[in-house]
Amino acid sequence: MALDDVEAQNQIRQMVNFILNEAKDKSEEIESKAMEEFNIKKLTIIHKLKEEARQKNIKKLKQEETKSLLEKTEILHKLRLDSIKVKNNILMEIQEAAGMKLDKLHEDKEKYKSLIIDLIVEACILLATPEVWVFCKARDKQVVLESIDPAIKKYEKLIKSNPNNPQQIKITLNPKDIEAATSKGSICYGGVMITSVDGSLICNNTLRTRLESIVNRGTPILSSKLYGESL
Numbered sequence: 001m002a003l004d005d006v007e008a009q010n011q012i013r014q015m016v017n018f019i020l021n022e023a024k025d026k027s028e029e030i031e032s033k034a035m036e037e038f039n040i041k042k043l044t045i046i047h048k049l050k051e052e053a054r055q056k057n058i059k060k061l062k063q064e065e066t067k068s069l070l071e072k073t074e075i076l077h078k079l080r081l082d083s084i085k086v087k088n089n090i091l092m093e094i095q096e097a098a099g100m101k102l103d104k105l106h107e108d109k110e111k112y113k114s115l116i117i118d119l120i121v122e123a124c125i126l127l128a129t130p131e132v133w134v135f136c137k138a139r140d141k142q143v144v145l146e147s148i149d150p151a152i153k154k155y156e157k158l159i160k161s162n163p164n165n166p167q168q169i170k171i172t173l174n175p176k177d178i179e180a181a182t183s184k185g186s187i188c189y190g191g192v193m194i195t196s197v198d199g200s201l202i203c204n205n206t207l208r209t210r211l212e213s214i215v216n217r218g219t220p221i222l223s224s225k226l227y228g229e230s231l
Helices: 006-053 058-102 109-127 138-161 207-227
Strands: 131-136 170-177 191-196 202-206
Touching (some): 006 058, 109 131, 109 191, 131 138, 138 170, 191 207
Parallel strands (some): 131 170
Antiparallel strands (some): 131 191
């Protein structure tokens, strides 16, 4: 897995650590304010119950206690939803910041070319078909063209011990921009998408897809570091 190697993981980990403190402070501030508002409302409810208790009978008091409990439950529920929304927004900001870092990987051509080769080879092994299209961003076409022959050689070397995969493969760069080829047309940050010639088999190895996969697997850990609990 290309982005599971030490360098790719370190890039994302460095970015997360960079904004971790700011994200945690922001979350604590919002949660503190929400808890303050909750305590004020709680004291108001308690005071109201004490005043009315002197004027109403036991039956009425029980009715008001039930009402108070419902109000408290509603307040706690709203606080919980607000807290989840804030945490999700912070995690989205972290993911977008990581994406911007990944979008600059192409600036180091040699390292990026090595990454592209690995992404192509991985996808070809997964698809196990003798002829494929490779899609990429318009800016990456040259580096992808330069990566095809090395990727073929690496694939054929790795696949010798696996009789289930084609021993030879043809890889062709599709002229269509990857961001136009995908259904969502979203920014992919780089990487490649490999398909069979008829389009029935697809391996999305864009950097965005890989990042989303890493974030989805790491969200419980990241959430625990930020808030001491899982979302």
